[in-house]
Amino acid sequence: AQSVTQLDSQVPVFEEAPVELRCNYSSSVSVYLFWYVQYPNQGLQLLLKYLSGSTLVKGINGFEAEFNKSQTSFHLRKPSVHISDTAEYFCAVTEGRFSGGYNKLIFGAGTRLAVHP
């Protein structure tokens, strides 16, 4: 069965500092990987995705993530954070298929990023 582990429940960081949010997954098949952001009392917004191709993927708001198959990781990074990046971040995985078949997302428990001035 697939599972996602977000290694840090909370990450405090000062404004303009770099940040890395860690995500590891387990799966016996190929996967698609996602990072979503959730602001208070809102739904989930897609930050970035890995479907295939380059293992370094860039998303919105200056975020990027690197897929590492051997380490089964998909860590999220940003070189310089802003106060507005304060939010909950979720890593998610689903099975990879070329058939276009659907798959439910399996989410990690989330990492709360708190950016301080």
Add this chain to the structure above:
Amino acid sequence: DTGVSQDPRHKITKRGQNVTFRCDPISEHNRLYWYRQTLGQGPEFLTYFQNEAQLEKSRLLSDRFSAERPKGSFSTLEIQRTEQGDSAMYLCASSPTAGQGLGNIQYFGAGTRLSVL
């Protein structure tokens, strides 16, 4: 493209009452998902529709829960005889039918927060 719309945003009810939530997916998205998110956790899959057919139900979806998607457009999620443990954020997502992983990109609504007193 107006995004996924959910109604109501908040619902407060007394234990034992029935509640119904509505989700309007992105137009032309034939795949629709429901997830439940409890405090401090990532979303958990509840059920999936392709057009009007309900193709998968999680074990989390007890007999008190029912979901429909008449005519393959909007969907409703009903909870009968609510319990305090049903208090959560209920999220709806939709995705297009597309190959090479694009159909696995799910777009979320803002959610309905249910509080059972």
